[in-house]
Amino acid sequence: MxxxxxxxxxxxxxxxxxxxxxxxxxxxxxxxxxxxxxxxxxxxxxxxxxxxxxxxxxxxxxxxxxxxxxxxxxxxxxxxxxxxxxxxxxxxxxxxMVIHHEDGGRCWAEFDLGLPYEGPPGLVHGGICALVLDHLLGEVASDGLTKPLFTCTITLRYLRGTPLGPVRAEAFVERSEGVKTFARGFLGDADGWTVEASGVFIRPAWARGTE
Amino acid sequence: MxxxxxxxxxxxxxxxxxxxxxxxxxxxxxxxxxxxxxxxxxxxxxxxxxxxxxxxxxxxxxxxxxxxxxxxxxxxxxxxxxxxxxxxxxxxxxxxMVIHHEDGGRCWAEFDLGLPYEGPPGLVHGGICALVLDHLLGEVASDGLTKPLFTCTITLRYLRGTPLGPVRAEAFVERSEGVKTFARGFLGDADGWTVEASGVFIRPAWARGTE
Known part of the structure; x- marks a missing residue:
């Protein structure tokens, strides 16, 4: 199978x-x-x-x-x-997002978020920040999407508004426990991080015991 | 001001x-x-x-x-x-999303998510589920975006994959405490809910004490 x-x-x-x-x-x-x-x-x-x-x-x-x-x-x-x-x-x-994979499993991406991603005036929509971080955490947790893995939960903490324009996102695996992988990540601009994310990812039942 | x-x-x-x-x-x-x-x-x-x-x-x-x-x-x-x-x-x-506001403050929307919203094959990208729910929770927490309010944290719990196609999303305010509003919401298909969200929203400092 x-x-x-x-x-x-x-x-x-x-x-x-x-x-x-x-x-x-x-x-x-x-x-x-x-x-x-x-x-x-x-x-x-x-x-x-x-x-x-x-x-x-x-x-x-x-x-x-x-x-x-x-x-x-x-x-x-x-x-x-x-x-x-x-x-x-x-x-x-x-x-x-063009995602770069570092040795050691860290991922990062730098890209622009313009007007089509706007929520409050001049700021990135909070849900777009969530899309970016959900994707990056999933990618780092699944070794660049080479392993089947599903998001179990993800929590986003908004530190301040993210201005439209150039942004940077990063993610890394914190630890793994059995079928669960815990990942963290950040989104921000030149002045520092604006959003923090932590996610729990799970290996689906059909893919267990096969590695 | x-x-x-x-x-x-x-x-x-x-x-x-x-x-x-x-x-x-x-x-x-x-x-x-x-x-x-x-x-x-x-x-x-x-x-x-x-x-x-x-x-x-x-x-x-x-x-x-x-x-x-x-x-x-x-x-x-x-x-x-x-x-x-x-x-x-x-x-x-x-x-x-075309959002309907019910008496009592509940919001809902029914719409289609097709191929451009795909993550895993045949399923909605988890980050798009987050975008939809972040928006709906923000809308219900701010009375249809008539009050200035920022997302503080949002947690998404993925119950199962959301198939591409027609979806329904709902959100309501659970309670308010001082400057914080707690909202919950769900996304799902005809078979039931697929994603659950809970969020904490906060009135910005510049808008406090003015209502």
């Missing part, structure tokens, strides 16, 4: 192509999301924009992948998320 | 226009995000799509609002979020 999620293996060349072609398209859609929030064009122009967007969507839907499962890099063995709203290569909702 | 966030007041007619014209554009961008994840078109077509998206963005940016502050409905007095990633009328990242 497989003890892991299904993966499609792709070569380094195919990954580079995906990143170049579809990473670029995703960046363009990200800019469109921002423009849609800020625009003050008249109704006729907004309706024209809507029709143009619908035409692009139809074109992209003319050929669709039959699976959207996570890809695995043939060289590094690391998973490449496709649709993930935190890190997905193809998902314009994702900031995206 | 103002004890509230800045708001621009708009009429019911203007709100209906915004919803009709810009709500439609936002829906179209939401479909484009999904198509960008699923597409399997060749490189030339993907690059054409990117150029077409960039052209729409430039058109929308030809006139931009100078402020993106939250709007307040002149009739109901309720805030209308513009850029909010959970409920924003103009934000394609938002599912969007």
């Amino acid at each position: 497989s003890t892991d999620f299904p993966f499609d293996v792709i070569t380094a060349e195919e990954y580079e192509r995906q990143q170049r072609v579809h990473g670029g398209l995703t960046d363009a859609i990200r800019e469109l999301i921002d423009a849609g929030i800020r625009t003050d064009v008249d109704d006729a122009t907004a309706l024209e924009a809507k029709a143009a967007v619908e035409a692009v969507t139809a074109r992209l839907r003319s050929a669709q992948r039959t699976t959207t499962s996570t890809l695995r890099h043939a060289g590094t063995g690391l998973p490449l998320a496709w649709a993930n709203p935190a890190v997905g290569l193809r998902n314009a909702i994702a900031p995206p | 103002s004890t509230d966030f800045p708001f621009d007041v708009i009429t019911a007619e203007e709100y209906e226009r915004q919803q009709r014209v810009h709500g439609g554009l936002t829906d179209a961008i939401r479909e484009l995000i999904d198509a960008g994840i699923r597409t399997d078109v060749d490189d030339a077509t993907a690059l054409e799509a990117k150029a077409a998206v960039e052209a729409v963005t430039a058109r929308l940016r030809s006139a931009q609002r100078t402020t993106t502050s939250t709007l307040r409905h002149a009739g109901t007095g309720l805030p209308l979020a513009w850029a909010n990633p959970a409920v924003g009328l103009r934000n394609a990242i938002a599912p969007p």
Whole structure:
């Protein structure tokens, strides 16, 4: 029995192509999301924009992948998320976070959170801070998503508002006890941490006793 | 001193226009995000799509609002979020959640979470569950965002995976003690709750003693 999620293996060349072609398209859609929030064009122009967007969507839907499962890099063995709203290569909702894995298991990411992530004026929505930290803690607890693991609980402590703009997030494993892994992490700006997270992750029953 | 966030007041007619014209554009961008994840078109077509998206963005940016502050409905007095990633009328990242306020202060929302919100295969990303619940708890704790309030801590307990598709979220205030409000909430599908949340919200120092 497989003890892991299904993966499609792709070569380094195919990954580079995906990143170049579809990473670029995703960046363009990200800019469109921002423009849609800020625009003050008249109704006729907004309706024209809507029709143009619908035409692009139809074109992209003319050929669709039959699976959207996570890809695995043939060289590094690391998973490449496709649709993930935190890190997905193809998902314009994702900031995206590009996660760096240090020796010793610490993870970190530096990225920008602009207007589409705003909650209170000028500040990142608390739920977006939660999305970022939930993802990073899950990633560190599962060794870069190579082990199946589910979030059991996560607690977020908001120290102060997180200004929109460049942010840094970090996470590390505190300890493991049987099927449970305890992880901690932080989100912050140049002035220090703004949000602290602690999470308990659990190995699902179907994956126990197989390692 | 103002004890509230800045708001621009708009009429019911203007709100209906915004919803009709810009709500439609936002829906179209939401479909484009999904198509960008699923597409399997060749490189030339993907690059054409990117150029077409960039052209729409430039058109929308030809006139931009100078402020993106939250709007307040002149009739109901309720805030209308513009850029909010959970409920924003103009934000394609938002599912969007349309939040209903019951007498007695309970809030609920029913909406769909599709592929762009996926974490593990077929399941909603845990961080998206956190975003939804953080927002709903904040909304119920602040009387529909009419009072300034910040999240102090929030704890999410994952009972089982949340399948992609239609979901329901609910939240209510458990109790208030001085400057603190304790709220609870749930997210789930037709089979019951999948995630439970409890949060502590605090009135900022600048808004105390003014009510």
